[in-house]
Amino acid sequence: MREKSIAVIVVAAGKGKRVNADGSGDPKQYRQLAGKPVLARTINAFLALPSITAIVPVIHPDHAERYATLRLADERLLAPVVGAATRQASVLEGLKALAPLRPDLVLIQDAARPFATTTVIANVIAALERYEGALPVAPVTDTIKRSLDGQQVSTTEDRNQLFAAQTPQGFRFGQIFSAHMRASTIRRQFTDDAEIAEWAGLRVAMVEGDRDNIKITHPEDFARAERIISGDRQMETRIGTGFDVHPFEPGDAVWLGGVRIPHKAKLRGHSDADVALHALTDAILGAIGEGDIGVHFPPSDMQWRGAASSVFLKHAGDLVAKAGGRIVNLDVTIVCEAPRIGPHVSAMQGIIAETLGIATSRIAIKATTSEQLGFTGREEGIVAMASASVEVPRVD
Ligand SMILES: Nc1ccn([C@@H]2O[C@H](COP(=O)(O)OP(=O)(O)OP(=O)(O)O)[C@@H](O)[C@H]2O)c(=O)n1
Numbered sequence: 001m002r003e004k005s006i007a008v009i010v011v012a013a014g015k016g017k018r019v020n021a022d023g024s025g026d027p028k029q030y031r032q033l034a035g036k037p038v039l040a041r042t043i044n045a046f047l048a049l050p051s052i053t054a055i056v057p058v059i060h061p062d063h064a065e066r067y068a069t070l071r072l073a074d075e076r077l078l079a080p081v082v083g084a085a086t087r088q089a090s091v092l093e094g095l096k097a098l099a100p101l102r103p104d105l106v107l108i109q110d111a112a113r114p115f116a117t118t119t120v121i122a123n124v125i126a127a128l129e130r131y132e133g134a135l136p137v138a139p140v141t142d143t144i145k146r147s148l149d150g151q152q153v154s155t156t157e158d159r160n161q162l163f164a165a166q167t168p169q170g171f172r173f174g175q176i177f178s179a180h181m182r183a184s185t186i187r188r189q190f191t192d193d194a195e196i197a198e199w200a201g202l203r204v205a206m207v208e209g210d211r212d213n214i215k216i217t218h219p220e221d222f223a224r225a226e227r228i229i230s231g232d233r234q235m236e237t238r239i240g241t242g243f244d245v246h247p248f249e250p251g252d253a254v255w256l257g258g259v260r261i262p263h264k265a266k267l268r269g270h271s272d273a274d275v276a277l278h279a280l281t282d283a284i285l286g287a288i289g290e291g292d293i294g295v296h297f298p299p300s301d302m303q304w305r306g307a308a309s310s311v312f313l314k315h316a317g318d319l320v321a322k323a324g325g326r327i328v329n330l331d332v333t334i335v336c337e338a339p340r341i342g343p344h345v346s347a348m349q350g351i352i353a354e355t356l357g358i359a360t361s362r363i364a365i366k367a368t369t370s371e372q373l374g375f376t377g378r379e380e381g382i383v384a385m386a387s388a389s390v391e392v393p394r395v396d
């Protein structure tokens, strides 16, 4: 039987006014959360799942440049579409963008919820076998009061019947598209897609959500989100190492750590022969068990001839992000008699930080000579050794 195609709409077209009342700061979906923008975390949670066939981000018309700075790359990630004045209208724009693909299922996700776990997403998809819609929920734990004037209690609700709605909310594509189209013609505003499905008469299942699957809504939610990440017991730390050697050949400069350094020779290699970036790439790949640089960028493949090694490094960083992880720190030692590395360390840190989207303080670059011993001592080539520490979700 054919696998179902599953598309995702990530609605990110809000202004986040409750977080950013005077509009002077970054919109919440582009703010950094433990070193990574909220929206990148949200999208990566879905890119990590091979069953997802397409993702369409819906962004605010003023945020195109901010979105581009996320530098998310995956063939399943479609070009962003522009949203509208309400969440409901933004979702409809996402549905219209997906219509030519005619996916079987669609998951609708708030950009402001960066903690959708694989389990929650799988719960929603599984429920769509039997229901026309599904949403993750968390039981309400506080006693809920109803008040008609906001001052005096009118009634107390039976909390056993109350659940807080989360995203992703999943549906059969054709059904939710036509429900949203119809809903857009009436005056009523719906606060989630499940409500539109209910209004259209679709059967919507509730599945187990996750208490940490919060929506970042108020400024203090960022602190909670940081705590969720740092206290996440399901994360584990991995270490990887990398080692690379390239010989000299006639030339006038070497590429090291992404920086072109004038020298009496160049390094020979299929790409730009940047030993430092190659060792770092291997260290990151090693930490996440993704083989080595040659597996991802075979020397036999002509497209990598003369390539900038930052492409390899970025790919390794993207794989960490796709795995739901983050780079904790990188450490590289370059072994050569010449050129002198010290004057270029800060430029190298800047390029590596920019390539991987991490702080320069997480990157150490050291250099040593080999006291004129061995092939580096004879200035026949340069060696680089690196280690990477990476935090990734635990897989038992
Ligand atoms: N016109 C809108 C409004 C909201 N959203 C998205 O819908 C999600 C849930 O909305 P909410 O948390 O309320 O975000 P904002 O509308 O941005 O926040 P606020 O109400 O504080 O301005 C967010 O990911 C938001 O970007 C959207 O795509 N288009």
Ligand SMILES: C[C@](O)(CO)[C@H](O)COP(=O)(O)O
Binding pocket: 087, 110, 164, 165, 166, 167, 191, 192, 193, 215
């Ligand atoms: C979709 C949602 O996150 C489910 O809880 C919520 O309804 C969004 O509401 P908002 O008014 O856009 O904050």
